[in-house]
Amino acid sequence: MPESWLDIAPDSPFGLHNLPYGVFSEPGDPGPRTGVAVGAHVLDLGAAARAAGSPFADAVSGPSLDGLLAAGRPVWEQVRATVLRWLTDPAREEGVRPHLIGRDRVRMHMPFTVGDYVDFYSSEHHATNVGRIFRPDSAPLTPNWKHLPIGYHGRAGTVVPSGAPVVRPCGQRKGPDDPAPVFGPSRRLDIEAEVGFVVGAPSRRGGRVPVGGFADHVFGAFLVNDWSARDLQAWEYVPLGPFLGKSFATSVSPWVVPLQALEAARVEPPVRDPEPLEYLRDAKDEPWGLDLALEVRINGHVVARPPFAQMYWTPAQQLAHMTVNGASVRTGDMYASGTVSGPEPGQRGCLLEMTWGGREPLKLPDGSERAFLEDGDTVAISATAPGPEGSVIGFGEVTGSVRPAEE
Known part of the structure; x- marks a missing residue:
């Protein structure tokens, strides 16, 4: 696994091998949005995807994980590989860093709409x-x-x-x-x-x-x-x-x-x-x-x-x-x-x-x-x-x- 340009503690449970998904907001936000936990940060996934012109931006830009869930396995794998590339390619740092928020600043929400x-x-x-x-x-x-x-x-x-x-x-x-x-x-x-x-x-x-x-x-x-x-x-x-x-x-x-x-x-x-x-x-x-x-x-x-x-x-x-x-x-x-x-x-x-x-x-x-x-x-x-x-x-x-x- 390549190293990240982001400072991630070696024993972090939210390291590059994990990259779990959730829904978060910050004080004063208009509403919840999709994020990825990485080290001590949350990546605003929708904002980063829109800024990069990613084809999956719409799927990860909603107030829940519903769009990403419905997109299917090929998109799940594409999103994960892309996020990993963003976090390990030094050339991506300038475009990605503005979309990182400290995890201690966010409020977490229900990650998806429960069906059955x-x-x-x-x-x-x-x-x-x-x-x-x-x-x-x-x-x-x-x-x-x-x-x-x-x-x-x-x-x-x-x-x-x-x-x-x-x-x-x-x-x-x-x-x-x-x-x-x-x-x-x-x-x-x-x-x-x-x-x-x-x-x-x-x-x-x-x-x-x-x-x-x-x-x-x-x-x-x-x-x-x-x-x-x-x-x-x-x-x-x-x-x-x-x-x-x-x-x-x-x-x-x-x-x-x-x-x-x-x-x-x-x-x-x-x-x-x-x-x-x-x-x-x-x-x-x-x-x-x-x-x-x-x-x-x-x-x-x-x-x-x-x-x-x-x-x-x-x-x-x-x-x-x-x-x-x-x-x-x-x-x-x-x-x-x-x-x-x-x-x-x-x-x-x-x-x-x-x-x-x-x-x-x-x-x-x-x-x-x-x-x-x-x-x-x-x-x-x-x-x-x-x-x-x-x-x-x-x-x-x-x-x-x-x-x-x-x-």
Whole structure:
């Protein structure tokens, strides 16, 4: 990789091997615009493209990533190669530098317009722990779990950007010994550390996206906190699944890391037993397991470091399953991995697991304990991946603070 004329710290998570996309504004701006994170700066991509007369200028000049997502893989690759050339060719410095803004000066926004939203349940460790918590006398995994990626359709309208407050939800709850349900604020508010994927190029209704077509349709990855009201969820989810316990808020990180930046992070997924049906088998020599290291913090204190490389079902398999019945995907559709958890206690991606259903509360440095979240708590999830030449690919973080219920 050629060196940049821009001063970028060698250990920057937003180095030249990354170049993630987001939507930003500055104080006094007329509106949000598309940017690329590079070192301690944001490149105003639309302004730079217009100044250079780039053919993709219109696609990257809107107030969201929607135009770039819809442009398709050849344009994605062209934009990335062009930005890299701008930042490494000394002859381009004079034209590009005026379009660089310090990242500490910008405000980040939702990166794209969310279409449909699907959430999966693809960590064997998470699913096994949940099964043991709720069904201690039965097999922890349901009979279908190792045959297909289980998922549900979420609510796109309550996907919110990082930093947006999360109001404690109200709803019905009923404990196992309660004679009848009651209404009120959730008492078991939880998080789920996940990785999300956004669709760029749509698929045809009635068609299918094979596992090998993943990179032709999915633009990139980002972080997700799927906030969950466990008490509301427990009472409502039989027999149809998550509803109000999930739909009040889902937070996403501001930077979308393009799939091209994750090539060095691709790994073989865990061994599948039994072997999945043909449409779910990994494409030959094209594994889409990803070696991402997540970190979860509550009020600044690290409570877990979940490993994404151990996810049983990959994002390529999730997309293949999501479309195998002929359902189409559209530009801006997003789907999330499900809670990321590993085999060790310090690798669990939600409080339900960390506290074993609330029976083993976490102890925080200030002496307080948490079985589930309290009002005023702030949760931050970050992640990194290995890049080429020893570099680190950063995802930034997704954050949210809990506000009291509005009763």
